[in-house]
Amino acid sequence: MIPRLTSNLLNAPHGFFGREGGVSEGIFASLNGSLHSGDELEPVTENRQRMTEALGAEHVLTAKQTHSARAILVGEPFPPDQRPEADALVTGKAGLAVGVLAADCVPVLFDGGDLVAAAHAGWRGSLGGILEATVALMEAEGVARENLRAAIGPHLRGSHFEVREDLLSEVTAKYPDADQFFTKKDAEHWHYDHTGFVRARLIEAGISDDLIADTGGNTLAEPQRFFSYRAACHAGEKQFGHNLSAIVPGVARPA
Template sequence: MVELVKAQLLRAVPHGFAGRRGGVSTGLYAGLNVGLGSDDDRAAILRNRDLARDAVLPGAQLVTVRQVHSARAEIVTAPFAEDERPEADALVTDRPGLLLGILTADCVPVLFADVEAGVVGAAHAGWKGAIGGVTDATLAAMERIGAARDRIMAAIGPCIGRASYEVTEDFALRFEAVDGENGRFFSAGRPGHLQFDIGGYVAARLAAAGVGRVEMLDEDTYAQPDRFFSYRRSCHRGEAGYGRQMSMIGVPG
């Protein structure tokens, strides 16, 4: 059975942050690996994507993009053919019957909803997308199809936690160069290194952008190998590949 982590804020909207439990992949990718870019068996990946979709909104048409760590948000009015998926890192829609999906393996998944307007969104925020403004782009795209920023609710799903995300001091300087207040998202680590709270950073970006309410689910992907895939954990273990999990949201019918 697919395990879904859900947000209280989004309880009126079909949504879910899927992990790795409940899929058909085996071996290195055991569980619900939905990453078409992985070396997993393609038939298993497609089956996992169907299982994930049906756990949230059975019969919906799943829509994903080619994620490139950008700040681009795509307004979706109809499903894309697999070989015609645009390069973007966020999707928004007001069309019932579509289920927006973004893939992560430590990066920050964010799901958005303006229930009154019937507009939803999903964003993939790695550090490049986060600092580049992918969440701001998502909000702007939602507004273009009728959402109001102060009504939008956002939920931050499972991602790498501060305790697991070691970065260099030079890395932190990139964020502090943008805004000196960003230093608060970095805490002391071993010599020459810091621990980065990327989820907290994304939450602060959302609040500063005027989002009505933000919920953090506080699930560390790196620290829970039985529940979530993690790119960094796979690298530390010297594994040949890594799985991806999917976060999904749809317009209420």
């Protein structure tokens, strides 16, 4: 089995995969899951097939992510070159895993029983409402918010997420109480506890705090385990791989 992080809180088969256990080479070594990173198609296809099999799924779908607040429902596989623009995918189709790609952003997997979802929550997306949009769509499809469970995967943690005042100002302009997630580092920089902000957004969306798990994992601090955009920048690399996180319904959704 290829390495992956999981949460006992989620009942549906799922996994937060890192960079170990694949066949890609060089800066993409080894489990790069991105079809648009600059990696060769053949190894990425093999990597995604390994993750698909690890989940016990028939397909793993990822969207064209744009740091938006767009969540969509999918019921059938789509070709890689016809990926819809979205930052969260929801499904109830047995055998169909929905996933997101990240390389510092926060991946969040949702389990609503016969309906599951995967969301990509970068700082722009979490501020723009991608998590709330995901919960709203799942509710519209029949899942009670109080029955939702969520798991936060590996991402850029507060101790390494250094930001300037412009980001702080943008976040606190919309959520004044979000100042609690920023810690002053020096005259021009703060550390941003994006983990805490994401959890706050999930709770505000109606998910109970005790039904939100965190698998741990700091992408920038653990470059051997996870792909990281900032780590690539620090190394002077213009390309980088992506971690894939995905979840598949445990049972078929009633027609």
